Amino acid sequence: MATRRFPANFKSLALISDFVVDLAEKADFSANETYAIQTAVDEACSNIIDHAYGGENKGEIEVNVIQIRNGIQIVLRDEGEPFDPSDIPDPDITSPLETRKERGLGVFFMRNLMDKVIFEFSNRKGNTLTLVKYKGG
């Protein structure tokens, strides 16, 4: 459907969301599903800035959105350090506030809101994160 590159900084997050939300709406996702896609992409891009690049303005994030059968596939690419979300354990969402550790909440959202979260790294291409959401999934 479309590919765009954005500077890897937090100011880009709203622009990336606008880009992805527009395409999800055009693909006839419901409002709830579109919000879920927005959340997963936003959390993934925040992690790329924080963890793959280690801070803002160290590179770019390429966002590629493709309509697939009964769904949408979003591929995020960056040239930062390897950052595999599957290495991050889920937070314990049932523990009391006083002892609760929040690390991993963004990745937890990605896993729970999308149907597929696939990470790949190559020295040549950097990090590639593929997010898939099916309608009604």
Added chain:
Amino acid sequence: MEFTTTEHKNCHVIAVSGRIDSYTSPKIEEELKSLFSEGHCNIVIDFSDVTYLSSSGMLVFINAEKKCRLKDQGRVLLSRVPPQILSSLKLAGFDQIFEITPDIPAAINRF
């Protein structure tokens, strides 16, 4: 993202509009710190015009609520939360931590 803070008799209401994400959440964090430093720890967040809340935004409110409980002083109430944001809060288990009210008068009356 923009916000307006209104002082009431026993609490402050912060009405936020737009996206609360990694870019904008530090601004809300600063406002909360500023209110806390002045001894204002009873806080209502009016979410009615919030279009998106990320995990970084949630953590700002969680950390504020943690501070309140550690000091045993005040708390953070969430009010008029749009359904999709409420779903995200529930997914993270935060509906068990925050008191969430359907309207602002109900929130103000809790203090």
